[in-house]
Amino acid sequence: MTTAEKKIARLEVVEPKRLEFGKKWDYAPAPESTEHIKIQSRYELFIGGKFVSPKSGNYFKSINPATEEILTEVAEANEADVNLAVKAARTAYEKYWSKLPGSERAKYIFRIARQLQEKAREFAIIETMDGGKPIKESRDVDIPLAVAHFFYYAGWADKLDYAFPGRKTRPLGVAGQVIPWNFPLLMAAWKIAPALACGNTVVLKPAETTPLTALHLAQIIQEADLPPGVVNIVTGFGKTGAAIVNHPDVDKVAFTGSTEVGKIIQRAVAGTKKKLTLELGGKAANIVFDDAPIDQAIEGIINGIYFNQGHVCCAGSRLLVQESILDLVVRKLKDRIQTLRVGDPLDKNTDIGAINSSDQLKKIKELVQIGIDEGCKIHQSTCKLPERGFWFPPTFFTGVAQSNRIAQEEIFGPVLSILTFRTPEEAVEKANNTAYGLSAGVWTDKGSKIFKISSQLKAGVIWANTFNKFDPSSPFGGYKESGFGREGGLQGLMPYVQLI
């Protein structure tokens, strides 16, 4: 028997009987209270330090995807509104922000971080109500990380000379930033914090389905007394985003979203003076070798795809399992997805919340149907789904070939495709066989194998014996169709400065 075989045999022995999960007991409901949360009946645009009505005169509804209730209405910015926002950002850049020493900019960014931290609970609840993600994710991951990014980049504001030794830095000017719905506040922090630290001013557009935390951040920015126009937040759909990207007075475009829109943006800025960073889709491979700590790997797989409803562009949506342990992994995964609690995102025990929008749910269902039609075998939790709202049960497919669409296309739902491999070379080849290259995971007992495999994987971020771990000091970003440029860390300053 090889060591790996002995380990499998041992695991089989300690698990003589499978539990009938979910049938014996359940958690009592533990809903987070929303009583003290103030969601306004209407939100305006944040331009030049003030909340102003849109020139367009239009508002759109923002709903809670877990209940389909209308939460509020939000201003829709048109080109005239974007013009005003860019103008305010330009004035703020020239009059105040670019003239302030880094140590003064840092004070403002610290102030945002501290106020955000004080209101963390409120932000977590609003994030969950607006986007559908479980409160334990928004409370323990999204909001603390957003705060940490502001603290981290506040620290860099007066140390740019040390970030780029021997060089001087100059800000770029006005940054136009467009973000998606999967980490609404965190993406705003990823974009705003380094831009401000480097001395740029900002026009940011949150996604149309999750604008609320960015608008509450605008309130904090106002309270923190930032010079008017340093940060402007305009809400709207793709057209509003395009108006920012195409505005002639924008110096830098930062976009996180789909590869499809990323390509449109890349074409739009080609031949202009605008600097560009793109963080686009992903189809991350999570590679599990037969010498891996299996139970930890199962938790990593669950964390990599099911928490967050698979709404993460770096989600470990392709699982590559060494053939000798396939049956064991599949069996453990089947048991584990059955124990995942799907339902009210405001309940502190919920593992999987609501899908962000009906459109998103439709896309997930279509791709899952394609998986079934192409002959892959579906395994799904039998959990009961709430009647209202947008839901999808944790699902995985076995018998998946590399050519199947579920192994190639981003699904953005709690859906995992399992493929197998026999040798490390095959694992690397399959992991790299995608148009994307955002992230990957490697699970093995051997450090040497981790180094060897990770140096061959074409992905911007590689986790070893863990998954989906973020830190403000560590850069994030992709290769190939996952985009270019890095956010986070020292590298995250680079897109916002000119080196002289």
Ligand code: ADP
């Ligand atoms: P996702 O599939 O993650 O929703 P999208 O790329 O559709 O990603 O959207 C991400 C962000 O880009 C959203 O804020 C959206 O409103 C915005 N957006 C959509 N189309 C365009 C466009 N043509 N130009 C600029 N921004 C856009």
